[in-house]
Amino acid sequence: xxxxxxxxxxxxxxxxxxxxxxxxxxxxxxxxxxxxxxxxxxxxxxxxxxxxxxxxxxxxxxxxxxxxxxxxxxxxxxxxxxxxxxxxxxxxxxxxxxxxxxxxxxxxxxxxxxxxxxxxxxxxxxxxxxxxxxxxxxxxxxxxxxxxxxxxxxxxxxxxxxxxxxxxxxxxxxxxxxxxxxxxxxxxxxxxxxxxxxxxxxxxxxxxxxxxxxxxxxxxxxxxxxxxxxxxxxxxxxxxxxxxxxxxxxxxxxxxxxx
Amino acid sequence: xxxxxxxxxxxxxxxxxxxxxxxxxxxxxxxxxxxxxxxxxxxxxxxxxxxxxxxxxxxxxxxxxxxxxxxxxxxxxxxxxxxxxxxxxxxxxxxxxxxxxxxxxxxxxxxxxxxxxxxxxxxxxxx
Numbered sequence: 001x002x003x004x005x006x007x008x009x010x011x012x013x014x015x016x017x018x019x020x021x022x023x024x025x026x027x028x029x030x031x032x033x034x035x036x037x038x039x040x041x042x043x044x045x046x047x048x049x050x051x052x053x054x055x056x057x058x059x060x061x062x063x064x065x066x067x068x069x070x071x072x073x074x075x076x077x078x079x080x081x082x083x084x085x086x087x088x089x090x091x092x093x094x095x096x097x098x099x100x101x102x103x104x105x106x107x108x109x110x111x112x113x114x115x116x117x118x119x120x121x122x123x124x125x126x127x128x129x130x131x132x133x134x135x136x137x138x139x140x141x142x143x144x145x146x147x148x149x150x151x152x153x154x155x156x157x158x159x160x161x162x163x164x165x166x167x168x169x170x171x172x173x174x175x176x177x178x179x180x181x182x183x184x185x186x187x188x189x190x191x192x193x194x195x196x197x198x199x200x201x202x203x204x205x206x207x208x209x210x211x212x213x214x215x216x217x218x219x220x221x222x223x224x225x226x227x228x229x230x231x232x233x234x235x236x237x238x239x240x241x242x243x244x245x246x247x248x249x250x251x252x253x254x255x256x257x258x259x
Numbered sequence: 260x261x262x263x264x265x266x267x268x269x270x271x272x273x274x275x276x277x278x279x280x281x282x283x284x285x286x287x288x289x290x291x292x293x294x295x296x297x298x299x300x301x302x303x304x305x306x307x308x309x310x311x312x313x314x315x316x317x318x319x320x321x322x323x324x325x326x327x328x329x330x331x332x333x334x335x336x337x338x339x340x341x342x343x344x345x346x347x348x349x350x351x352x353x354x355x356x357x358x359x360x361x362x363x364x365x366x367x368x369x370x371x372x373x374x375x376x377x378x379x380x381x382x383x384x385x386x
Contacts, residue, residue, distance in 0.1 A: 033268070042265065117273055119266070230279050232276075245352070248350065
């Protein structure tokens with residue numbers, strides 16, 4: 001049965017309040033989800049008053065500012081800061097995205113920052129994505145070719161290459177999968193938009209020779225058909241990709257081919 | 260320690276948008292319609308059993324609560340049909356661009372209200 005409420009140990013409490021010390025007139029309240037594994041306490045929301053006059057434009061800049069100038073105990077993942085690595089995926093203003101590409105000016109009111117939804121929290125804004133990576137591994141995301149020669153290249157026409165556009169750009173940041181209510185309730189079985197988009201990427205690759213086996217593998221009520229086109233995934237994708245459409249295309253292929 | 264990890268908030272914090280609203284409403288109206296169809300079957304069966312039943316149902320349906328139920332069902336049926344058409348088109352692989360999904364979602368919401376009004380007008384013999 002679907003559990004709509006958070007379990008008892010996950011209920012969020014009000015945390016500390018960090019008052020502004022710079023005396024700035026341009027203050028923004030930033031509410032950040034905090035959880036410290038060493039204390040055994042429930043997660044809490046800490047509120048920081050941030051001086052926006054001396055803060056660059058993205059949400060990641062706000063977090064860096066908090067960590068560098070206000071509270072060094074804050075933990076979050078980040079690396080490239082250019083929307084390429086996918087590390088800083090989190091929930092900002094009620095929507096998943098990359099902190100490094102989301103302008104804080106686009107979020108109205110107080111800036112609420114949570115980890116990606118419905119994940120086991122490791123600490124503060126860091127969620128546990130192991131389940132998703134295992135699922136990614138399960139679709140065998142590599143080229144499978146039976147061709148004997150390993151030295152000559154496999155040709156691909158421009159048209160066939162174009163089929164991969166919109167699928168190969170995925171950076172596996174998990175914004176889409178963790179935005180999906182179906183994935184929240186059935187994340188153990190349903191593959192979720194990120195992994196299904198990658199499954200699609202290998203199914204449509206003209207160089208791959210295991211198309212039917214791949215289709216057969218995802219043709220499962222729970223793995224694939226838990227998608228009910230809620231479209232949270234497409235709305236969340238920071239790279240502007242369309243996992244919902246890819247899932248619909250897989251469903252269509254299964255309906256029209258004999259696997 | 261790992262087992263003690265909290266679950267990050269999900270439904271509590273995620274912002275609604277048109278497509279998710281239409282999707283959840285589709286489910287809810289689906290359940291309502293399922294129950295309503297059973298009730299309608301019982302209602303028609305009761306009609307067969309005699310005039311006394313007919314007048315008591317008539318009495319119920321002309322009460323304010325009864326009218327609310329009838330109008331509500333007209334809306335939930337209208338919504339379900341339009342939303343189902345939207346899903347059908349999506350199942351064919353069309354209409355997945357973000358802008359299109361918003362427009363089609365709004366069409367479903369306002370279309371269902373419009374259809375309800377049409378059903379009301381026709382039912383009242385106003386045209």
